[in-house]
Amino acid sequence: MIKRQAKVVVVGGGLAGLSAAMKICEAGIRVVLVSHQPVKRSHSVCAQGGINAAIDSKGEGDSPDIHFYDTVKGGDFLAHQPLVNDMCHQAPAIIHLMDRLGVAFNRTAEGHLEFRRFGGTLYSRTAFAGATTGQQLLYALDEQVRRYEHDGLVEKLEWHEYLGVVLDESQVCRGGVFHDLRTGALFTISADAVILATGGPGQLYGKSTGSAVCTGSAAAATYLQGAKYGNGEFIQIHPTAIPGQDKLRLMSESARGEGGRVWVPKDPKDNRNPTEIPESARYYFLEENYPLFGNLVPRDVASREIYEVVYNKGLGVGGEAMVYLDLTHKSPEFLDDRLGGILDIYEKFTGDNPKTTPMKIFPAVHYSMGGLWVDYESDGNGLIDHQSPRNQMTSIPGLYAVGEVDYQYHGANRLGANSLLSCIYSGIMMGPGVANYTKTLDKAPEDIPSSVFDQARIKWESRFKEIKSMNGKENPYSLHQELGETLLANVLIVRENKKLEKTLLKIDEIETRFGDLQCLDTSDWSNPTPSFINQLYNMIHLSRIIAKGALLRDECRGAHYKPEFEIVQPDEFDPHEYIDYLEKKSYEEVREEAFPPGHLEYMKKFEENNNHWLKSSIAVYKSNQPEISYEDVDASQVTPRPRKYN
Amino acid sequence: MSQTVLIKIRRKDNPNAAPYWETFELPEKPFANVISCLQDIQKNPVNIGGVRVKPVVWDCNCLEEVCGSCTMVINGKVRQACAALIDPLEKPITLEPMSKFPAVRDLQVDRARMFKDLEQAHAWIDIDGTHDIGEGPAIDQETRHKAYELSQCMTCGCCLESCPQYTLDNNFLGPAVFSQARYFNMHPTGAMHKDKRLEPLMKEGGIANCGNAQNCAAVCPKHIPLTESIAEIGRQTTFHLIKKLFVE
Numbered sequence: 092m093i094k095r096q097a098k099v100v101v102v103g104g105g106l107a108g109l110s111a112a113m114k115i116c117e118a119g120i121r122v123v124l125v126s127h128q129p130v131k132r133s134h135s136v137c138a139q140g141g142i143n144a145a146i147d148s149k150g151e152g153d154s155p156d157i158h159f160y161d162t163v164k165g166g167d168f169l170a171h172q173p174l175v176n177d178m179c180h181q182a183p184a185i186i187h188l189m190d191r192l193g194v195a196f197n198r199t200a201e202g203h204l205e206f207r208r209f210g211g212t213l214y215s216r217t218a219f220a221g222a223t224t225g226q227q228l229l230y231a232l233d234e235q236v237r238r239y240e241h242d243g244l245v246e247k248l249e250w251h252e253y254l255g256v257v258l259d260e261s262q263v264c265r266g267g268v269f270h271d272l273r274t275g276a277l278f279t280i281s282a283d284a285v286i287l288a289t290g291g292p293g294q295l296y297g298k299s300t301g302s303a304v305c306t307g308s309a310a311a312a313t314y315l316q317g318a319k320y321g322n323g324e325f326i327q328i329h330p331t332a333i334p335g336q337d338k339l340r341l342m343s344e345s346a347r348g349e350g351g352r353v354w355v356p357k358d359p360k361d362n363r364n365p366t367e368i369p370e371s372a373r374y375y376f377l378e379e380n381y382p383l384f385g386n387l388v389p390r391d392v393a394s395r396e397i398y399e400v401v402y403n404k405g406l407g408v409g410g411e412a413m414v415y416l417d418l419t420h421k422s423p424e425f426l427d428d429r430l431g432g433i434l435d436i437y438e439k440f441t442g443d444n445p446k447t448t449p450m451k452i453f454p455a456v457h458y459s460m461g462g463l464w465v466d467y468e469s470d471g472n473g474l475i476d477h478q479s480p481r482n483q484m485t486s487i488p489g490l491y492a493v494g495e496v497d498y499q500y501h502g503a504n505r506l507g508a509n510s511l512l513s514c515i516y517s518g519i520m521m522g523p524g525v526a527n528y529t530k531t532l533d534k535a536p537e538d539i540p541s542s543v544f545d546q547a548r549i550k551w552e553s554r555f556k557e558i559k560s561m562n563g564k565e566n567p568y569s570l571h572q573e574l575g576e577t578l579l580a581n582v583l584i585v586r587e588n589k590k591l592e593k594t595l596l597k598i599d600e601i602e603t604r605f606g607d608l609q610c611l612d613t614s615d616w617s618n619p620t621p622s623f624i625n626q627l628y629n630m631i632h633l634s635r636i637i638a639k640g641a642l643l644r645d646e647c648r649g650a651h652y653k654p655e656f657e658i659v660q661p662d663e664f665d666p667h668e669y670i671d672y673l674e675k676k677s678y679e680e681v682r683e684e685a686f687p688p689g690h691l692e693y694m695k696k697f698e699e700n701n702n703h704w705l706k707s708s709i710a711v712y713k714s715n716q717p718e719i720s721y722e723d724v725d726a727s728q729v730t731p732r733p734r735k736y737n
Numbered sequence: 738m739s740q741t742v743l744i745k746i747r748r749k750d751n752p753n754a755a756p757y758w759e760t761f762e763l764p765e766k767p768f769a770n771v772i773s774c775l776q777d778i779q780k781n782p783v784n785i786g787g788v789r790v791k792p793v794v795w796d797c798n799c800l801e802e803v804c805g806s807c808t809m810v811i812n813g814k815v816r817q818a819c820a821a822l823i824d825p826l827e828k829p830i831t832l833e834p835m836s837k838f839p840a841v842r843d844l845q846v847d848r849a850r851m852f853k854d855l856e857q858a859h860a861w862i863d864i865d866g867t868h869d870i871g872e873g874p875a876i877d878q879e880t881r882h883k884a885y886e887l888s889q890c891m892t893c894g895c896c897l898e899s900c901p902q903y904t905l906d907n908n909f910l911g912p913a914v915f916s917q918a919r920y921f922n923m924h925p926t927g928a929m930h931k932d933k934r935l936e937p938l939m940k941e942g943g944i945a946n947c948g949n950a951q952n953c954a955a956v957c958p959k960h961i962p963l964t965e966s967i968a969e970i971g972r973q974t975t976f977h978l979i980k981k982l983f984v985e
């Protein structure tokens with residue numbers, strides 16, 4: 092028997108898609124790499140600050156175990172622990188691999204990798220290449236994939252959009268439907284497996300720190316075809332971004348990692364030039380409220396503090412929703428070397444020089460912890476079995492998801508510099524399992540009746556015909572803006588059930604008005620309008636998952652903060668008391684006096700809340716609505732406990 | 738009364754259609770850039786004559802000058818549209834597609850050739866495999882500093898647009914590729930396969946075709962020292978040639 096060469100379609104060429112493609116090619120499998128735009132221009136280039144690995148090059152005592160602990164704690168214990176554990180233990184090898192691929196990481200005097208601090212940890216764990224780490228990592232992977240392209244193993248289809256999956260009669264994925272963004276042609280590709288590495292959904296909010304193609308549309312389309320979507324309501328708001336009409340540009344957490352200090356004038360009417368405001372008249376609220384972590388508390392905490400200072404205390408700079416991020420105490424040479432890339436961005440887009448004037452920043456939508464539900468297989472020792480075809484597989488057999496589009500690794504809140512890691516780790520980790528999956532398939536793609544593919548194509552042809560014939564009154568781009576404004580106003584840092592209910596009604600209204608859209612351009616050649624209208628449809632459904640998930644989750648966890656359901660932590664509380672409490676409880680009735688006043692009551696409430704809510708929310712598409720249920724989280728290694736950063 | 742901005746755009750419906758200019762009048766907004774103006778046109782695609790037209794088509798992605806997508810010619814100068822703030826630009830603003838790449842539609846061009854040329858120049862590091870074989874080579878800070886300067890090339894095409902030697906129908910590789918070859922040749926592992934990168938640069942369309950106009954370095958948005966790279970590659974190819982002569 093001649094051995095057939097398997098073929099895998101990878102959709103998306105960011106860090107996740109490229110690392111998966113590289114690893115799968117290494118196993119001798121052919122890859123068709125599909126991307127909206129040339130892969131080298133993928134959103135991952137935006138990542139600035141760095142990538143985490145507990146290499147402990149500074150002798151601080153860091154270790155993968157501490158990285159693991161910081162990550163699950165940062166995510167408020169909502170991530171499956173074997174995955175996080177495996178990722179953190181693989182991280183050093185991943186950094187060394189990226190280094191071998193030629194990434195221009197910053198170096199120590201001895202020529203080794205340099206590391207800096209990031210949020211949510213007390214260790215220098217973040218490797219970086221200036222302030223353009225994502226770009227540098229992406230280029231290195233792009234180059235390796237180009238090498239395979241040169242060898243004939245990779246076929247790239249750039250300027251192509253994934254529309255949906257091809258399912259056979261037993262609901263197994265046998266390929267995908269694609270849209271040639273130049274010619275407008277719709278066609279299918281058959282494959283042994285399809286991998287979605289299509290990134291995050293920042294565009295849902297209209298303006299975010301994300302790129303233009305980050306619509307989440309691919310994930311939503313797949314959910315509409317039956318795939319489960321997990322933890323949708325967990326959207327990370329980054330504390331430090333700058334304003335813009337087209338996008339909110341990020342000022343990386345590395346600015347704080349390198350010593351940046353966040354403050355506001357104590358007197359909101361103090362409108363002196365910030366450099367003239369003396370120390371005594373400044374309120375360094377993060378440093379004062381979190382003496383241990385200071386400016387490097389996790390993002391959910393920092394964003395809420397800024398919200399509190401700006402909206403509840405009315406202390407925003409110049410009466411606006413902004414605070415200072417100050418680097419002026421650092422030398423210009425140091426700043427150029429370590430943060431040049433982002434400081435250039437700031438100066439270019441605001442006209443102010445951040446080396447001499449404190450930057451004005453505010454929180455912006457940044458990252459989705461949630462995404463397509465994917466599976467994994469533990470090795471029984473708290474890590475992952477890297478050979479398992481289940482790793483990263485969605486609820487549709489043969490369809491995988493990886494990178495920001497999946498829902499694993501970051502729980503309820505992602506720590507800075509952990510996303511680049513999770514993207515590359517999972518892309519590489521899944522490789523052997525996907526290869527094994529292709530070997531176990533009962534049928535080769537050629538053996539699937541052509542009618543399966545024809546039907547999928549015909550469905551999309553008629554869908555696009557329908558879109559092109561839309562001749563109503565609504566402008567698709569304006570309707571998108573309205574959707575974004577609705578989410579920004581109601582599903583952001585502080586969430587309230589009343590507002591969330593209204594949001595769902597508003598989304599219904601937007602869906603109705605979608606029916607009255609006008610397709611502004613009906614030509615065939617390189618016409619983005621029909622494609623955008625289809626994306627908008629998907630975005631409407633995705634925003635419903637997020638808003639409904641947020642409405643139903645009556646608790647505070649990580650980035651999901653609902654004051655109505657906050658369990659206030661006593662000031663002097665120590666999270667170890669909770670471990671004590673659990674232990675005591677296992678053999679005796681715990682008495683009030685065993686803990687400082689009020690602590691037992693707090694811990695009981697916390698425990699009760701966790702019993703109810705420490706679960707992944709899972710959305711499934713049913714009669715035009717997300718039906719939401721809850722799944723247990725594997726928290727078998729580190730006991731979930733109250734988070735504390737002061 | 739609120740201020741407006743006039744934007745004149747050189748449009749083209751498809752590669753074979755005749756180009757035409759179309760002007761739009763847009764409300765001025767704080768922190769506006771060329772991208773946000775093009776987005777405003779999408780929301781209200783009506784030209785200055787009051788005629789409803791097809792929205793303007795362009796490419797963009799990251800919107801912070803690291804992906805290279807939105808490169809176009811703005812007021813006669815090639816640059817990224819996202820980093821072109823409206824306020825300091827001379828009005829009316831003119832937008833044109835780059836001229837050195839095949840036109841696609843409106844401000845969109847096809848830069849596939851740049852990626853193909855990187856393939857020709859062996860622009861990667863040859864590793865043994867992705868399995869864990871330990872640390873990479875130690876690199877001194879100065880070398881890494883230089884490498885980082887070069888590694889920020891986002892294949893945007895500004896250098897090629899400004900280069901008199903690079904045309905739509907020749908095979909000149911151009912400064913971006915020369916600089917990338919230099920970048921990989923600097924790396925301790927990359928240097929082991931130096932010759933594979935130098936050979937293609939010594940053929941027709943290679944380094945010998947550079948006319949030394951030096952426009953490239955002047956327009957590079959990442960301030961990559963392209964002329965320095967050209968000189969360095971010139972030196973490396975010369976050595977390589979001499980070495981070959983001796984060996985043969």
Ligand SMILES: Cc1cc2nc3c(=O)[nH]c(=O)nc-3n(C[C@H](O)[C@H](O)[C@H](O)COP(=O)(O)OP(=O)(O)OC[C@H]3O[C@@H](n4cnc5c(N)ncnc54)[C@H](O)[C@@H]3O)c2cc1C
Pocket residue numbers: 102103104105106107108125126127128129130133134135136137138139140141142224225251252253254288289290291300301302304305308309341343457458493494495496507508509510511512514
């Ligand atoms: C400004 C900014 C800074 C950041 N900094 C950091 C940092 O310092 N450290 C860190 O760890 N993380 C950081 N992050 C997060 C991190 O950059 C992202 O989470 C990560 O890069 C996502 O990578 P990805 O491979 O999943 O997707 P992406 O890089 O978004 O790639 C998605 C790919 O899918 C393609 N695609 C999408 N939809 C379709 C479709 N329908 N059809 C065909 N192709 C499609 C796109 O073309 C693209 O190639 C940052 C994020 C932002 C926004």
